Amino acid sequence: MDIKYLKGVGEKRAEAFKKIGITSLEDFIRVIPRLYVKRVNIREERNHYADVVVIYGKVMDVEPAAKMNQPIKIFLNDGTGTIEIPIFGATEFRSKQFRLHENYLFYGKVAEGWSSTKYKLDYKDHLKLEGKDELERKFLKLPFIPVYQIQGELKKLFIKPLLLARIVHSAFSVIYHQRSDIIKETLNENIRDSMNLMSKREAIAKINFPMNESERETARKRNAFDELFYLEMIMAFKKRMIKNETKGISFKSEIKKLSENFVKCIDFELTGAQKRVINEIYQDMKSDNVMNRLLQGDVGSGKTLVAIYAMLIAAENEYQSAFMCPTELLAEQHFHTISDFIEKFNQVSGKDYKVAFLVGGQKKRLREQIYQDIRLGKAQFIVGTHALIQEAVEYKNLGFAIIDEQHKFGVLQRAKLKEKGLNPDVLVMTATPIPRTLSLTIYGDLDVSVIDEMPLHRKPVKTFLREEAEKKNVYGFIKDEIKKGRQVYFVYPLIEESEKMDLKSAEENYQILKKRVFPDLQVGMIHGRMFWYEKDEVMRDFKDKKMNVLVSTTVIEVGIDIPNATIMVIEDAQRFGLSQLHQLRGRVGRGSEQSYCILVGKNLDDISKRRLEIMCETTDGFKIAEADMEIRGPGEFYGLRQSGELNFQAADLYRDRELLLKARDIAFKLVDEDPQLRKPENQIIRNYFIANYKDSLYLMKIA
Ligand code: ADP
Ligand code: MG
DSSP states (O other): OOGGGSTTTHHHHHHHHHHTTOOSHHHHHTOOOSEEEEEOOGGGGGGGTTOEEEEEEEEEEEEOOSSTTSOEEEEEEOSSOEEEEEETTOOHHHHHHSOTTOEEEEEEEEEEOSSTTOEEEEEEEEEEOOOOSHHHHHHHHOSEEEEOOOOHHHHHTTOOHHHHHHHHHHHHHHHHHHOGGGSOOOSOHHHHHHHTOOOHHHHHHHHHSOSSHHHHHHHHHHHHHHHHHHHHHHHHHHHHHHHHTSBOOOOOSOOHHHHHHHHHTOSSOOOHHHHHHHHHHHHHHHSSBOOEEEEEEOTTSOHHHHHHHHHHHHHHTTOEEEEEOSSHHHHHHHHHHHHHHHHHHHHHHOOOOOEEEEOTTOOHHHHHHHHHHHHTTOOSEEEESGGGGSTTOOOSOEEEEEEESGGGSOHHHHHHHHHTTTSOEEEEEESSOOOHHHHHHHSTTSEEEEEOOOOTTOOOOEEEEEEGGGHHHHHHHHHHHHHTTOEEEEEOOOOGGGHHHHHHHHHHHHHHIIIIISTTSOEEEEOTTSOHHHHHHHHHHHHTTSOSEEEEOGGGSSSOOOTTEEEEEETTGGGSOHHHHHHHHTTSSOSSSOOEEEEEESSOOHHHHHHHHHHHHOOOHHHHHHHHHHHHOHHHHHTOGGGSTTOOSSOOTTTTHHHHHHHHHHHHHHHHHOTTOOSGGGHHHHHHHHHHOGGGGGGTTOO
């Protein structure tokens, strides 16, 4: 049936629906309400103060606007009482739409009226409905009206929330009465039974038109399970394909000698966790399966050293390694760390390994030289940014790749890097602790190694929350610490949309600190608008103790390693995410002295205060990440909302973490037992997969 025949649609609106991808009844199955608005009686209004609701009643009076900027006022009676509904911006024409003694459905927010005992409804939308036919009467009986996202094309044709709800309602009426075949079950009966999930048919009806909240939740859960389950199916297929079907490099050479030389280059013991993950990585590298592993570890847990060890294994087998970082500053830092280490290693082992540095914007002559070193295999270790995967870079024999802070890279970049080599083993490193549910989702096709232990001599950073007014004391404390020879970071937030203003305020504050607060001390500044070599110079001066205080925007977030810097003051701390604060704080507490982090807050509301207090209570990155995700939601948390990776309609990674773990178990077991989904009981899943995951079909080898 053409959707133009649906009640309330017609030719013109059908065109608009087409433009947003709704061309047939089937397409309505995929829409999910953004929210639900409760149908209430006017008498109950006080119980719904500040809620959005719908009410249905008769227009008793329409009061025209007293002046230009005043609202017209509708008085609606539903048999239990009367409520005033002011409508702003309504023209005279509009006021004529409302006919006395006719019935309308109104959608709005209950607000305080002109006296404390009276309420009014802040208008959002209305729909004229007389309840003349069976379908209208049914619609009017719904306890919740679903509200859907209204996209551009629909807006242009004045399709408003209530009208859209009614169109969807009539679409479902047709579906359930005449075309119920178009709702296809997407899960096996045994999975549904074992998870106690309702049928797809029931779930779709109830997600749109629930009779009560628990029904809505069970329906949501069923749909959420589908989303998570099919995501994990893809993960399971990918993982299986990587494991079984492509042969990788086997890095066979003995590592006894390597280990001996390695420990000669460091003046401390590796932590137990470092040793364990090095072994996990080594086992992967030795086997001819392609390694695809995530190395997770809190800031300062010693991941870089693990990475160097792994690159040395590759080098001992005469393969090159690429180490790709998300920013130039970080690439620089790693380049220095790795070069210093390799220099020592060359001395103790008699090798002649070389480290190359490749970023954008290097002079042509230099760049050509670096390209050549890479092509001829003169450089065994290549550290850099995205520049590492550019067309022009040819590797002699890339066997191992490390990607730092992968969440800033896409899957595509990873694939590109792989194309450069002989199916290199890949190690993804992340300093941001990720709650398990998230890592299973974003990195679900990777094996995971975790460094869950800090080097012994580390003292946890002491963290305090201070108000703007208490800054004087903070300055006094800082001066004392500087007298003891310590150094200090001052960090100012830089948030994209107001970057210019923020930068201005950071610069002003820099002047104040320099001229008024610390006139006798050396104060420097670094920010993201500087060229990389300027930043490098500032950082080097700070490292060489030519400055006591470094004022910075968030460019120091990752990678900077200056053990003598023991105090970090974070201004306007409430503007940062918790995980970001944790990253920043990781820049202090890197030496053996006690370090401090002082969060300065401005006009804190309860939530901001609670968030910042979590920072004061714990230095455990995983706990902080969980709390952050709980407060902000996973999309915000990882900035992944737009990326499509976490584009769920029903699932919520925080609330549904148990569900995710179960979905994952079931999916992995299923792919393990029936990798091509040939068993009769899996036909439902096979068909759904074929219909909905065309891009991933190659994974099943059935395309
Ligand atoms: P991450 O990359 O995980 O943030 P790094 O590898 O930069 O951590 O290590 C932080 C600092 O700790 C470096 O100065 C490093 O040399 C040092 N370090 C690493 N492992 C150990 C260890 N086992 N014992 C003591 N210090 C260590
Ligand atoms: Mg291998």
